[in-house]
Amino acid sequence: MIHLKKHIQKLFKGVIISSLMISAFLGLEEVTKKASLAGPGMIEFQWDPDPNFKKLRSYQSSDERLDRAIYYFFLRSSERKTGILKLSIKIPDYFEAKIKPEKLSLCQAKIGGWQEKTRCVKEIPADFEVSENQTSVEVYPAQPIPVDSKTYAVVMKVWNPRKSGMFQFHAYAQSPGAMPISSYVGTWTFDVD
CATH class of the missing domain: 2.60.40 (Immunoglobulin-like)
Structure with missing residues (x-):
């Protein structure tokens, strides 16, 4: 019974640490997203790429x-x-x-x-x-x-x-x-x- 209790506590501790890491990552992503400069991104997708299309800065x-x-x-x-x-x-x-x-x-x-x-x-x-x-x-x-x-x-x-x-x-x-x-x-x- 004591062994099972320690195993559950260890598992619970792992779940808490994992959820804290995920929430910290998502929070960091939100902060960096708001601080990023406005403008076109690194990747641009076109449905029908036109060979005459020229992207200007x-x-x-x-x-x-x-x-x-x-x-x-x-x-x-x-x-x-x-x-x-x-x-x-x-x-x-x-x-x-x-x-x-x-x-x-x-x-x-x-x-x-x-x-x-x-x-x-x-x-x-x-x-x-x-x-x-x-x-x-x-x-x-x-x-x-x-x-x-x-x-x-x-x-x-x-x-x-x-x-x-x-x-x-x-x-x-x-x-x-x-x-x-x-x-x-x-x-x-x-x-x-």
Whole structure:
């Protein structure tokens, strides 16, 4: 009887230790999930991969629903083959956030990392037009965005949408020249939880 009692106590102690370890692990996961930076993850899945799809670099300050966020749409030097006279950003119709032209800006940007934050280095004068149905933004820089080694960004300050989801914003650039043609630059992907 004493041997059985010791065996039950030992088994009970093992169950308690295991459950404490599991709960500590789940708690740690929740803490690290909230502290993680918003933005696209390491893995992206596409149902029907398009060979013409090009993922552009982006950053968003918050991925929480109905939270104030700053979206950075980066245009790195490798993504600009020609100068950009006009940039068109196609917004998904289910991205239900109110986009105001006065909350948009264009700048020369510094992409952040572990040591420093993403930030604008130099503001670039530009005019912005937002379509009435909020599905496109037209960016008209005062001077065409040059082909150089610098990174540029369109910065958008909005309240995140009420509904969570993954949102893809497509970029089309019009180059200066005798025949200005708009061509696909790439796609920025954002998540709202």
